[in-house]
Amino acid sequence: MSHQDSDxxxxxxxxxxxxxxxxxxxxxxxxETPSMTLSAVAxxxxxxxxxxxxxxxxxxxLGYVSQDxxxxxxxxxxxELGYSYLASLDFxxxxxxxxxxxxxxxxxxxxxxxxxxVDIVYVARIxxxxxxxxxxxxxxxxxxxxxxxxxxxxxxxxxxELEDVIEKTHFEQLTAYTKGPDALRAELQKIRSDGYxxxxxxxxxxxxxxxxxxxxxxGTARFALNSSSHVSSVSMERIAQEYVPIMQDAAQKLTxxxx
Amino acid sequence: MSHQDSDxxxxxxxxxxxxxxxxxxxxxxxxETPSMTLSAVAxxxxxxxxxxxxxxxxxxxLGYVSQDxxxxxxxxxxxELGYSYLASLDFxxxxxxxxxxxxxxxxxxxxxxxxxxVDIVYVARIxxxxxxxxxxxxxxxxxxxxxxxxxxxxxxxxxxELEDVIEKTHFEQLTAYTKGPDALRAELQKIRSDGYxxxxxxxxxxxxxxxxxxxxxxGTARFALNSSSHVSSVSMERIAQEYVPIMQDAAQKLTxxxx
DNA sequence: AACAATCGTCCGATTATCGAACGGTTACAG
DNA sequence: CTGTAACCGTTCGATAATCGGACGATTGTT
Numbered sequence: 001m002s003h004q005d006s007d008x009x010x011x012x013x014x015x016x017x018x019x020x021x022x023x024x025x026x027x028x029x030x031x032e033t034p035s036m037t038l039s040a041v042a043x044x045x046x047x048x049x050x051x052x053x054x055x056x057x058x059x060x061x062l063g064y065v066s067q068d069x070x071x072x073x074x075x076x077x078x079x080e081l082g083y084s085y086l087a088s089l090d091f092x093x094x095x096x097x098x099x100x101x102x103x104x105x106x107x108x109x110x111x112x113x114x115x116x117x118v119d120i121v122y123v124a125r126i127x128x129x130x131x132x133x134x135x136x137x138x139x140x141x142x143x144x145x146x147x148x149x150x151x152x153x154x155x156x157x158x159x160x161e162l163e164d165v166i167e168k169t170h171f172e173q174l175t176a177y178t179k180g181p182d183a184l185r186a187e188l189q190k191i192r193s194d195g196y197x198x199x200x201x202x203x204x205x206x207x208x209x210x211x212x213x214x215x216x217x218x219g220t221a222r223f224a225l226n227s228s229s230h231v232s233s234v235s236m237e238r239i240a241q242e243y244v245p246i247m248q249d250a251a252q253k254l255t256x257x258x259x
Numbered sequence: 260m261s262h263q264d265s266d267x268x269x270x271x272x273x274x275x276x277x278x279x280x281x282x283x284x285x286x287x288x289x290x291e292t293p294s295m296t297l298s299a300v301a302x303x304x305x306x307x308x309x310x311x312x313x314x315x316x317x318x319x320x321l322g323y324v325s326q327d328x329x330x331x332x333x334x335x336x337x338x339e340l341g342y343s344y345l346a347s348l349d350f351x352x353x354x355x356x357x358x359x360x361x362x363x364x365x366x367x368x369x370x371x372x373x374x375x376x377v378d379i380v381y382v383a384r385i386x387x388x389x390x391x392x393x394x395x396x397x398x399x400x401x402x403x404x405x406x407x408x409x410x411x412x413x414x415x416x417x418x419x420e421l422e423d424v425i426e427k428t429h430f431e432q433l434t435a436y437t438k439g440p441d442a443l444r445a446e447l448q449k450i451r452s453d454g455y456x457x458x459x460x461x462x463x464x465x466x467x468x469x470x471x472x473x474x475x476x477x478g479t480a481r482f483a484l485n486s487s488s489h490v491s492s493v494s495m496e497r498i499a500q501e502y503v504p505i506m507q508d509a510a511q512k513l514t515x516x517x518x
Numbered sequence: 519a520a521c522a523a524t525c526g527t528c529c530g531a532t533t534a535t536c537g538a539a540c541g542g543t544t545a546c547a548g
Numbered sequence: 549c550t551g552t553a554a555c556c557g558t559t560c561g562a563t564a565a566t567c568g569g570a571c572g573a574t575t576g577t578t
Contacts, residue, residue, distance in 0.1 A: 053525080
């Protein structure tokens with residue numbers, strides 16, 4: 001027996017498969033199948049019916065799923081799991097007010113986001129009044145390489161981690177302006193010296209976005225603040241000259257606050 | 260028979276304790292302890308260090324936790340778990356636009372929420388421009404008994420379920436206006452005949468809230484729409500005469516859309 | 519009434535999980 | 549640079565947790 005895994009069986013002595021499978025069961029509920037019968041859950045997760053039933057009963061006893069006439073569905077309690085993460089960030093008291101101030105000064109939405117693999121994930125958001133073009137809620141994901149927030153966070157990575165992200169990224173020509181890996185590397189250099197990133201219609205035509213990194217006192221990037229606007233409402237020059245100082249000011253305030 | 264547990268040991272043949280303990284480990288990360296050493300996790304969850312390590316390594320391999328110099332912390336990926344639930348509601352395409360319309364017409368925030376135990380949980384939200392008095396994000400909880408949304412959803416429950424909720428509720432005199440269990444029962448009767456609920460400063464002084472139930476075509480309440488405003492901005496009469504029809508109109512539109 | 523498609527339950531077989539014990543690392547102090 | 553403290557990593561036999569095939573019960577349908 002090898003003590004390393006990576007053999008086909010994948011059986012790792014310190015991998016709790018029951019736990020991992022249970023998490024998969026939670027994730028197997030999605031838009032297409034918001035509620036499933038026991039058998040459907042079993043099939044979707046490659047479990048025996050008996051096993052699927054054990055997972056569902058466990059989740060039910062814990063309050064994470066409810067049963068409605070043979071069909072099982074998630075309850076709002078599963079949001080508490082994600083909430084553990086948001087609570088561990090502890091934004092609501094300290095960070096949100098500063099973001100509201102930014103949103104007010106710019107007259108635009110303002111979001112906080114972190115890097116997770118090759119994606120950015122929204123962790124806080126102050127929306128702009130009016131119809132929201134991209135309806136991004138907390139937990140929403142976008143590809144890091146094509147977003148301003150993703151770029152400032154990538155720019156803050158160490159070389160090996162950055163290479164890892166770039167390698168795993170699936171570069172797609174989302175608009176005519178979307179940069180590829182080589183142009184991205186050059187852009188990251190610029191971002192490092194500038195201290196902010198502006199992305200002009202690379203994710204979606206008509207949208208411009210600005211982001212700055214928020215560092216803690218040790219100088220490590222904890223998350224990014226971003227704001228996006230329509231091309232019609234603001235020029236690139238105005239973003240660089242008016243928006244950037246406001247965002248950097250907010251980022252500095254946050255640095256002073258963060259533990 | 261005796262196939263029921265409820266003996267002290269609690270060992271239930273169809274309860275996957277490894278899974279349940281793993282979920283607890285996720286939830287043990289909170290605002291006070293956003294990152295913990297292996298030993299801290301073990302202690303907080305009454306696990307041996309070896310066991311805690313297995314849970315953490317499993318979570319790490321799945322990408323839900325990351326390790327930073329002996330300290331473990333959740334990653335943004337745990338939000339995906341909660342996202343399974345939001346995806347299963349599938350609000351973003353259909354429900355949100357209607358809520359935006361309501362928010363625009365009323366000039367107030369508009370939220371969608373569901374009942375989970377004795378709490379309501381926000382599942383979608385269109386915020387009002389300006390400083391938000393209660394900064395409620397998706398996943399946030401409030402006590403059902405003192406909120407308009409909670410009341411319309413309680414009013415829609417069957418008698419035994421309703422009794423269960425009332426019994427489990429911890430009634431607190433949150434403001435001078437907060438109703439107790441008896442007044443609540445009477446109020447629920449009124450809500451059933453009116454088809455909407457207005458709560459006047461029972462949760463927080465200065466805040467009034469209106470909610471209507473959203474039914475599916477079979478007539479079961481799926482969630483509630485709510486809107487809250489400052490006492491200074493709108494009278495009770497205006498809520499009843501102007502706001503209610505707009506909300507009920509939106510609820511009807513949603514009924515036609517829902518599967 | 520027979521059928522099909524579910525779910526619930528049981529129980530011996532299997533293996534996943536457990537934890538005590540030991541060894542290693544780092545940090546700090548004398 | 550020895551000693552101590554506070555961590556973490558690893559191992560392995562013991563044990564309990566989990567598995568799943570088989571059968572029975574239920575429900576809805578033709």
